[in-house]
Amino acid sequence: MSASANVEVKVGDCSNEDPQKLAAFEEHVANGGLIEPNDWMPEAYRSLMLRMAEHHANSEIVGALPEGEWIVKAPSLLRKLALTAKVQDEVGHGQMLYEVAQDLGKSRNAMLRDLITGVTKYHNCFNYPCPTWADICMIAWLIDGAAILNQGTLAHGSFGPYIRTMRRINMEEAFHFKHGEDMVLTLMSGTDSQKQMAQEAFDRWWEPSIAFFGPNDRPDELERPAMRWRMKTATNDDLRQKFVNRFAPAAMATGLVINVCTKDDQGNVTSATPDPLLKLDEETGHWGFTQPNWEEFFRVIRGNGPCNKDRLALRRFSYEQGEWVRKAILDGTTTPCKN
Amino acid sequence: MLSESRTNVPEAKGELQTQEVQKFPIWEVFTKKKESAVHLHAGSLSAPDSELAQCFAREHYGQDQPCVNMWVTRRDFLTADSGENESYELFVQWGAGLRYEHVGEVEACNGVEARDKCKELFCADKKHFTIWSCPNSGITKIDGSTNMIWRETTDQAYRLASGYSKVVRKKWEALRESKAVDDYQSEDLKDTY
Ligand SMILES: [Fe+2]
Ligand SMILES: [Fe+2]
Numbered sequence: 001m002s003a004s005a006n007v008e009v010k011v012g013d014c015s016n017e018d019p020q021k022l023a024a025f026e027e028h029v030a031n032g033g034l035i036e037p038n039d040w041m042p043e044a045y046r047s048l049m050l051r052m053a054e055h056h057a058n059s060e061i062v063g064a065l066p067e068g069e070w071i072v073k074a075p076s077l078l079r080k081l082a083l084t085a086k087v088q089d090e091v092g093h094g095q096m097l098y099e100v101a102q103d104l105g106k107s108r109n110a111m112l113r114d115l116i117t118g119v120t121k122y123h124n125c126f127n128y129p130c131p132t133w134a135d136i137c138m139i140a141w142l143i144d145g146a147a148i149l150n151q152g153t154l155a156h157g158s159f160g161p162y163i164r165t166m167r168r169i170n171m172e173e174a175f176h177f178k179h180g181e182d183m184v185l186t187l188m189s190g191t192d193s194q195k196q197m198a199q200e201a202f203d204r205w206w207e208p209s210i211a212f213f214g215p216n217d218r219p220d221e222l223e224r225p226a227m228r229w230r231m232k233t234a235t236n237d238d239l240r241q242k243f244v245n246r247f248a249p250a251a252m253a254t255g256l257v258i259n260v261c262t263k264d265d266q267g268n269v270t271s272a273t274p275d276p277l278l279k280l281d282e283e284t285g286h287w288g289f290t291q292p293n294w295e296e297f298f299r300v301i302r303g304n305g306p307c308n309k310d311r312l313a314l315r316r317f318s319y320e321q322g323e324w325v326r327k328a329i330l331d332g333t334t335t336p337c338k339n
Numbered sequence: 340m341l342s343e344s345r346t347n348v349p350e351a352k353g354e355l356q357t358q359e360v361q362k363f364p365i366w367e368v369f370t371k372k373k374e375s376a377v378h379l380h381a382g383s384l385s386a387p388d389s390e391l392a393q394c395f396a397r398e399h400y401g402q403d404q405p406c407v408n409m410w411v412t413r414r415d416f417l418t419a420d421s422g423e424n425e426s427y428e429l430f431v432q433w434g435a436g437l438r439y440e441h442v443g444e445v446e447a448c449n450g451v452e453a454r455d456k457c458k459e460l461f462c463a464d465k466k467h468f469t470i471w472s473c474p475n476s477g478i479t480k481i482d483g484s485t486n487m488i489w490r491e492t493t494d495q496a497y498r499l500a501s502g503y504s505k506v507v508r509k510k511w512e513a514l515r516e517s518k519a520v521d522d523y524q525s526e527d528l529k530d531t532y
Binding site: 033034035036038039078081082085089092095096099102103107108109110113116117160163164165168171172174175177178179181182185186188189246249250253254255309310313314316317319320323326329330 | 348349350351353354355356357358359360361362363365381382383384385387391399403404432434435436437438468469497498499500502503504506507510511513514515519523
């Protein structure tokens with residue numbers, strides 16, 4: 001899986017910054033200029049970029065957890081190879097993004113620990129259950145597809161190390177997405193029970209996919225620091241519309257039905273009815289759709305989703321179990337390393 | 340849903356019981372994608388020593404794409420001013436946002452002299468952003484034929500988007516008209532990869 005960096009942060013104003021430097025910085029960024037770690041930047045830029053990279057890294061790591069569980073249960077050798085490679089990629093994305101964040105001033109270890117103790121967050125979509133193989137297929141197609149759309153715009157951002165990382169990551173997301181598409185098409189060209197399994201998984205993942213891009217835009221969206229400083233180059237609602245325009249007709253072409261669903265506390269679908277707003281506006285070229293249930297979205301973000309506890313418990317378990325490895329490595333190299 | 344061995348993960352809250360570890364040194368990795376290419380900066384990693392940095396680099400930067408050769412060095416070597424009289428590898432970042440590119444090698448007494456020579460010999464009047472220099476004694480050079488994970492002898496298509504293009508196209512065509520598949524694939528998120 002993958003993450004959008006739609007982390008909501010409050011940043012302090014820039015009133016303590018040297019006004020001349022700040023003006024030059026803002027002009028440079030507004031003109032498409034890029035920032036490297038040793039360049040001057042306002043403190044608010046540094047901390048916002050750090051939190052964006054850290055949240056993104058956390059999401060890559062946590063996103064790999066439910067998928068990792070399915071490696072042993074993959075239906076064929078090819079699928080097992082591909083899923084193993086995907087999980088390795090995702091953890092690698094986390095690794096690269098932690099490096100980007102670390103260079104902005106927070107140690108990697110502190111970030112790993114803050115994730116486990118709940119000080120920092122990860123992407124909300126990973127708090128939902130993944131009960132069947134078809135969920136793995138839908139995640140790869142929809143969530144990785146959404147991630148590519150989002151990260152494609154992030155790759156045009158202003159911070160050099162982050163955009164270089166986005167480019168490498170997107171190449172790998174493309175594999176995840178294509179493989180997901182292949183798996184969804186396989187199910188939808190299969191038996192009735194395969195199709196039903198796919199539809200049930202689609203009902204679980206459609207809403208988290210459109211919620212993936214984050215809350216609705218605010219009226220002052222373009223004025224907010226993330227957009228003004230070009231950390232983000234597209235708004236959440238624009239990306240969401242782009243996603244629906246592309247994926248809704250594709251899903252329908254495979255025979256999937258786009259439903260509006262209600263879910264219980266465990267994330268099981270309790271009712272599904274075809275989305276009444278789903279139709280193409282010939283004039284704008286945009287597909288209508290029902291917004292995700294934002295009340296539920298914020299409830300889950302606050303820690304009350306079906307899988308929040310499982311995900312963090314597993315991270316904590318792995319981290320504590322790995323203690324002896326860290327000890328062994330560090331004890332073996334107490335003298336500073338020479339090449 | 341968890342696999343059997345992990346179904347009884349204890350629920351825990353609050354502070355971690357384990358110690359925070361000291362910060363590892365940071366290493367920079369340069370990869371060469373094919374024999375005719377130059378080494379390009381691939382990214383960084385944190386590792387406690389050179390041996391683990393090499394393992395990590397091979398695993399992380401050496402198996403997502405073809406890679407025939409890789410250099411690993413400590414980050415602080417690249418900007419160091421002191422040094423021995425020896426040969427230095429030189430890397431130039433031509434502009435902000437770009438990747439460092441290997442431009443050549445010079446003999447120099449220290450890092451500063453190596454970078455000065457780089458400006459003269461390789462940058463000339465060309466605009467550049469920053470230069471890294473690394474003493475050859477400080478670089479581990481990993482040769483592709485024996486030590487890289489990516490090997491041409493095994494089929495790695497399963498881990499590339501292109502490995503699925505044909506089969507996906509065929510499956511779409513069984514479900515949609517060619518024109519619709521073309522439209523869908525024309526914006527196949529291509530500008531992102
Ligand atoms: Fe992914
Ligand atoms: Fe990812």
